[in-house]
Amino acid sequence: MPRRNVVITFDDGFSDIYDHALPVLSARHIPAVVFATTDRQSSDWPGRHRPYPLLTRSQLREMTESGIDIGSHSRTHARLTECSSDDLWNEVDGSKKILEDMLGREIRHFCYPYGTFDERTVAAVRKAGYQTACTTVRGAVGADIDPLRLPRLTVGKRMGLFHFLRRVIL
Numbered sequence: 001m002p003r004r005n006v007v008i009t010f011d012d013g014f015s016d017i018y019d020h021a022l023p024v025l026s027a028r029h030i031p032a033v034v035f036a037t038t039d040r041q042s043s044d045w046p047g048r049h050r051p052y053p054l055l056t057r058s059q060l061r062e063m064t065e066s067g068i069d070i071g072s073h074s075r076t077h078a079r080l081t082e083c084s085s086d087d088l089w090n091e092v093d094g095s096k097k098i099l100e101d102m103l104g105r106e107i108r109h110f111c112y113p114y115g116t117f118d119e120r121t122v123a124a125v126r127k128a129g130y131q132t133a134c135t136t137v138r139g140a141v142g143a144d145i146d147p148l149r150l151p152r153l154t155v156g157k158r159m160g161l162f163h164f165l166r167r168v169i170l
């Protein structure tokens with residue numbers, strides 16, 4: 001892997017990505033992956049209130065045509081470590097097939113909802129044929145990192161440019 005590379009990832013697939021990030025990313029050819037769930041509406045999104053609707057199918061298609069990679073964030077944003085074996089497989093493999101049918105291309109990347117994963121969930125992600133999977137473990141990706149347990153650096157909405165640069169460069 002070349003040094004000093006960055007991939008920007010967005011979890012959950014809310015439409016603010018389409019409205020605000022897509023124009024910037026595509027204008028500057030910045031690689032990015034958006035992790036979408038397949039079976040959720042914004043109205044039944046788990047947890048805190050979300051001000052934006054989820055990305056529509058046509059927005060997802062348009063984003064792939066603009067060079068954004070779409071990955072799976074499961075079907076229902078379930079805690080995969082608490083799922084039965086059947087439900088786990090349905091969340092991991094089922095979402096891959098739904099997105100592949102919807103977008104007409106291979107879905108290669110997965111992101112664990114809530115960042116929860118264990119040996120069993122990683123094995124399911126591997127068996128389904130994903131090449132990478134993102135966690136919420138904090139860190140940069142080095143040569144010795146398991147591609148199905150990728151760490152990330154979170155960029156919060158209140159982070160200023162100085163802290164952003166320090167986090168990315170150091």
Ligand SMILES: [Zn+2]
Binds near residue numbers: 011012073077113114
């Ligand atoms: Zn999520």
